Amino acid sequence: MKNSIKITSIILLGLFMVTCSDYPIDDRNLLITDKEACSMTVFELLGPDNRNSLIGTAVIDNDNNTVTAIAKFGTNLKHVKPRCSVEIDCIVTPMMGEWVDFTQPRQYTVISGNRKIQKTYTITVTAQGE
Amino acid sequence: MKTISILLLTAVCFFISCSDDNESLLKNDLIKKTMAPAIAGEKIDFAYAIGTLSGKLATAQAEASIAGAAGTGFEWYSYYTASNEITVDGTRYPGGSEVPVKSVKETSTSGAVSTATLEDKIDEVYMNPSVPHGTRMVDLIAVTLRYSYIVPAEAKGQKVSFVFSAKSSTGESVSYKTPEYNVSKMDMKRLIPLTTANVCYFSIENMAAYTLAEVNSQNLSDKIDFIYIHQAKLDNFDYGHAFVSPGTDPKYIATPNVIPGNWTKNSTRMEKRADVRDAQLKGSIPNVYIDDIDFQTLQLDQAYDFVLNFAADEGAFMKTANGKYAAYVYINRLATGTVTVSIKRYPL
Incomplete structure (x- = not known):
């Protein structure tokens, strides 16, 4: 009985070490994986009402690394909060979800899960009627 | 030996001071029902529960640190929850709703002090839900009173607190002091x-x-x-x-x-x-x-x-x-x- 407990513990410990050692973490405590995919899939712009201010969906050009979007008439582009979806395990820098001024194009970099591929997107938003 | 004596003395003091409260036959408790910010002209509702094991309940009082606006005071009615639909004095109460029973004979508010003189007797259903409403009246020995404080304009931006107290027919008294509540400037x-x-x-x-x-x-x-x-x-x-x-x-x-x-x-x-x-x-x-x-x-x-x-x-x-x-x-x-x-x- 004692022996089987010992053996099970050793196996579990071994498995744990193997699993964890495969994926180190970065300075944001996110796993660095082996994924190479690196792109933005969805982009939205939230207003102070916490609703998407864009008309339709943003156009993401992954060949030229650009995003273009049109915001609703009357959107205050000086005070909006961008958010996006990316390929699995990617990170975005600078972080989205902060209040920013989008009256001029802004750049965000998507970095792959293995942190070896980067794509810097230029995001341009125009408000209707501007 | 000296240490033991001090410990014994402390223990005796502890028992004496605690036994005063435990032996009181009149008890009270309070719930502040209103969760909303206290805004001038709005109500702060309280439910003040009192019960006695000796004699009957006689009076209740609420004293606010700042006098309330017109409408401040105790309600004349206490409430029980209807287990099934009933009709009382022509009013239909679905199961689960609150049914009023008169528990207060007289109320008054003067300045910061509101008082309620309690009824001698109350419908038994209030004490014993298994008895149909209106069966008979029994001595009023336990009740939850409702008190509403109308926030006065002069309290804006200040703090207000309350002291609730009650007396029984045997002369015993009990009280409950609330914490201070912020009154909004809004x-x-x-x-x-x-x-x-x-x-x-x-x-x-x-x-x-x-x-x-x-x-x-x-x-x-x-x-x-x-x-x-x-x-x-x-x-x-x-x-x-x-x-x-x-x-x-x-x-x-x-x-x-x-x-x-x-x-x-x-x-x-x-x-x-x-x-x-x-x-x-x-x-x-x-x-x-x-x-x-x-x-x-x-x-x-x-x-x-x-x-x-x-x-x-x-x-x-x-x-x-x-x-x-x-x-x-x-x-x-x-x-x-x-x-x-x-x-x-x-x-x-």
Whole structure:
């Protein structure tokens, strides 16, 4: 009985070490994986009402690394909060979800899960009627 | 030996002081029922429970640290929960609803002190739910009284506390002191109709809507903070129910003729909120409330001076151009060319 407990513990410990050692973490405590995919899939712009201010969906050009979007008439582009979806395990820098001024194009970099591929997107938003 | 003596003495003192409370035959407890911010003119409701094992209950008293406004005092009725539907004095009470039973003979409020003289007897159903309502009366030995405090205007921005007390027919007394509660600096006004056809000029300072004729005749243009406009589209863009300031860029004003050229052009910073459904403004759940701190920390430096496309249950935080007031204007309901709004206003 004692022996089987010992053996099970050793196996579990071994498995744990193997699993964890495969994926180190970065300075944001996110796993660095082996994924190479690196792109933005969805982009939205939230207003102070916490609703998407864009008309339709943003156009993401992954060949030229650009995003273009049109915001609703009357959107205050000086005070909006961008958010996006990316390929699995990617990170975005600078972080989205902060209040920013989008009256001029802004750049965000998507970095792959293995942190070896980067794509810097230029995001341009125009408000209707501007 | 000395140490043992000191310990024994301490233990005896402890037992003596504790036994005083435990031996009291009159007990009380209190619940503050109101969770909303205390705003002048609104109620703070309490439920004060008292019970005695000796004699009957005689009187109850509530003393506020600041005298309440008119309407402050004890209710004449206590309530039990109907287990099944019943009809009492012609009124139907579905199962689960509160049924009133008279528990107070006399109430009075003078200054900060409210008193209630209790009935000698109460319907037995109040003590024993298995007995049908109206079967017989029994001695009043336990009851929960309701006390409402109407927040007076002079308490704004201060703290208020209460001491509840009760006496039994044997002369025993008991009391309960509440903590201090903050009284808001806010003012509130509910259900103000606005229409594009007529009354569409709103003053935050006055918390009132005006017609064009009223603004002109009373020389109020410098007090107008926003104008209600409803138009489906402007230059083919969605516009809907909108608030614009007199000073808003004309390209965002669907009907520029509503703002006469000689008026003061106030620019009122405002930002829409879709998920701030204040229960006091809405008049129902959820129990979410805008309180003083929301206005104290409000940042509208980057905000525009108009909001378009309002839907029901949405609202807008605002700051008046002169920096005197912050406000939240909530859309209770809307229809073509009309909205009904409620407002909380905070002096900055």
